[in-house]
């Protein structure tokens with residue numbers, strides 16, 4: 001806080017405003033991104049990371065680094081996979097264990113009397129030079145530690161690294177405490193989502209965990225390319241991408257409403273069985289009805305619309321306001337841009353994955369044949385712009401298919 005000379009009341013007012021904004025976010029990654037961004041801007045930190053508690057360990061969960069992570073592949077660092085035990089030997093472990101912030105002016109000049117030591121591995125691997133560090137436990141007001149936030153290399157007005165100031169040390173933990181409840185809620189939302197997916201998976205032996213992971217990832221990447229081509233700003237894309245991934249993973253969750261005799265039938269469906277199966281889109285939407293969050297709204301749009309077609313020959317179409325006892329889908333067709341973009345994207349991702357993978361009733365198709373089929377559906381089954389975005393990122397699509405097997 002060295003550059004601005006703000007009064008404590010203004011700082012607290014800002015913290016409250018950000019916490020209020022955090023309360024509108026559902027996806028845990030979006031929350032961590034915002035928390036870290038705000039803590040860094042409060043303290044002038046060049047970099048930072050967040051570790052989330054998993055039992056007696058901390059899992060590295062989010063990172064920002066203005067010096068190192070630039071350019072289009074910056075997000076790959078988010079997928080670094082490691083945990084640190086909660087004990088006094090590491091700085092983050094110490095903060096989690098004791099519930100106290102750790103302030104270090106120069107990581108390379110520790111006295112040697114501390115129980116923890118500084119792990120130089122990251123600096124050695126990347127060429128980064130860590131100096132000042134502010135490590136804060138993310139504690140809720142009920143004293144639950146949900147994780148640890150570590151801020152690195154505070155900068156002065158001339159962009160030189162400086163120690164964290166008294167104000168930083170006082171206000172950043174205050175913000176961290178207020179944000180912890182939101183982080184905890186984000187984790188809970190994601191866990192509930194994952195349980196819903198597991199539930200749908202247990203009901204439907206034809207679907208696998210790999211399929212939902214892949215459809216989620218394809219959809220997120222197709223959206224990013226589609227949105228860039230549309231000139232949508234980077235911040236909006238970033239916000240939407242993770243939420244869309246989660247919502248697309250739940251596209252078939254409405255299958256929990258379909259009877260076992262149909263759902264578990266081996267082989268292809270008879271026409272009357274297929275008609276009942278179509279109801280999974282409506283059941284899925286019903287799970288997210290009457291909600292106001294962005295995530296729930298996307299889940300609803302995708303569950304309802306992922307079998308719609310660009311030319312209007314999909315299902316279920318626009319449903320009558322009051323479905324009552326109607327057990328047949330007799331809705332008006334819906335086509336083109338009337339179908340929400342999230343559903344248009346997931347529709348393509350779902351069909352692509354069904355064709356390229358082995359299913360109980362079919363062999364996997366060759367990639368060439370699948371792409372031919374998708375191109376054939378451009379402008380009839382699928383939104384042409386979505387197909388174009390999908391075709392542009394075939395390397396990414398292949399990598400996702402390889403990563404999430406099973």
Ligand SMILES: [Fe+2]
Pocket residue numbers: 251252280306307
């Ligand atoms: Fe479906």
Ligand SMILES: [Fe+2]
Pocket residue numbers: 211215251252350
């Ligand atoms: Fe599916």
